[in-house]
Structure formats: structure tokens, C-alpha cells
Amino acid sequence: MFLLIAGLILFLGIHSLPMFADKRAALEEKFGVLGYKGLFAVVSAIGFVMIIYGYGAARAEGPAILYDPPFWLRHVTMLFMIPVFIFLVAAYVPCRIKKALKHPMLVAVKMWAFSHLLTNGDLASVLLFGSFLVWAVADRISLKRRGLGGGAVMTKEPGKFSDIIVILVGLGLYVLFALKLHMLLIGVPVA
Known part of the structure; x- marks a missing residue:
């Protein structure tokens, strides 16, 4: 269940950045627009993979x-x-x-x-x-x-x-x- 929760935090967390324009702008300034998009893509992909494996593992364990x-x-x-x-x-x-x-x-x-x-x-x-x-x-x-x-x-x-x-x-x-x-x-x- 830990992997599922961590994946959700990563994936939905990075997808929530656009809701906070000042945080997004700060990251774009720090890494550049392409760097920000690359970071967004990598974190999204890692989170997505963690969600898939975490959900499968949790279902296999027989969650409550x-x-x-x-x-x-x-x-x-x-x-x-x-x-x-x-x-x-x-x-x-x-x-x-x-x-x-x-x-x-x-x-x-x-x-x-x-x-x-x-x-x-x-x-x-x-x-x-x-x-x-x-x-x-x-x-x-x-x-x-x-x-x-x-x-x-x-x-x-x-x-x-x-x-x-x-x-x-x-x-x-x-x-x-x-x-x-x-x-x-x-x-x-x-x-």
C-alpha cells in the first residue's frame, strides 16, 4: 500500500503544481521551461509506475x-x-x-x-x-x-x-x- 500512496503523492503532486502559479514559475525560473517540463515528465512517469505496481501489489495482498x-x-x-x-x-x-x-x-x-x-x-x-x-x-x-x-x-x-x-x-x-x-x-x- 505504501508504493500506491507514494505514487499517488508523486503523480498527483506534480500534476497539482499548475494550481500554484508562483511555485510553478519559480521552478521554471530555476530549471528553465524545458527543464521544468522534463522534471514534470520524469516525476509523472515515476509516480505513474509506482501507482501501477502499488495498486497491483495492494490488490494481490487483499486490501480491506x-x-x-x-x-x-x-x-x-x-x-x-x-x-x-x-x-x-x-x-x-x-x-x-x-x-x-x-x-x-x-x-x-x-x-x-x-x-x-x-x-x-x-x-x-x-x-x-x-x-x-x-x-x-x-x-x-x-x-x-x-x-x-x-x-x-x-x-x-x-x-x-x-x-x-x-x-x-x-x-x-x-x-x-x-x-x-x-x-x-x-x-x-x-x-
Whole structure:
């Protein structure tokens, strides 16, 4: 459990730096913009690997069960995950979905975390998904306070079919993840 908690602190800690503009600016001044981005990437990667191994180890040890969700909530989670993949794709593509959501990545993280809290009541899962949910909510509030609530400014107008492409790619990723990748990468079957 220590590895999971340490990984969450590293990963979410470094991802919380943008919430503190003065701290981020001080690091950029000290290391330079590229140095800061390199540090951000390295710490993120280390934290992410620690989260993966820590979560797997905690699950293998059989963490304490905090609540036992009913089986039917798995279907709700699967339903919530459909827009998660679409919103993840929308975060990287100029489209009307991105414009409407303003911060589709944060919306996706919140939906992913919340939906997984519905179906996973063990301590390791509550720590993992609960931490990401709290971070995403705090980051969204921080963006509004910093005057960035409107989201990223799109440099060009969305293409005619950009939303359709985003939805199709998102649905394709969802199907691929549900059928193969969740088991391959996470080690747990979806259903």
C-alpha cells in the first residue's frame, strides 16, 4: 500500500503544481521551461509506475473491503466509461465537444474515477480512484479561480466532421479497451 500512496503523492503532486502559479514559475525560473517540463515528465512517469505496481501489489495482498457494491453497478460503470473515452479524445482534437466541455480531460478523469468508485469498494481502489476524483475537482476549481475556466483557446475552428471523428475514435477505443486492453493492461476483466 505504501508504493500506491507514494505514487499517488508523486503523480498527483506534480500534476497539482499548475494550481500554484508562483511555485510553478519559480521552478521554471530555476530549471528553465524545458527543464521544468522534463522534471514534470520524469516525476509523472515515476509516480505513474509506482501507482501501477502499488495498486497491483495492494490488490494481490487483499486490501480491506470498505463497501461491497451491488453487481448491477458494473453496468453503470460501463455506461459511464463510453463518454470517458470520447472526452479523452476530445481533449486532443479541436472539436465542438472540447469547446462545450472546456476541459474534457478533467471531465473524463472525474467520470472515470467516480464510475470506478461505484464498483470497487476495497481500500486500494478507494485510495486510487478517490484521489484522482478529488484532484480533478480541485484542478477544475483552480482553473476557474485562475481565470482559466474557459478552457484552452482553439487555434483553429473545428472541422466539419471533427465531432463525428472524435466520437467514432472514442467508441473504438472504448470497445478495444473493454474487450482486450483492460484485461491486458489492468489484469481485470471488464465484466
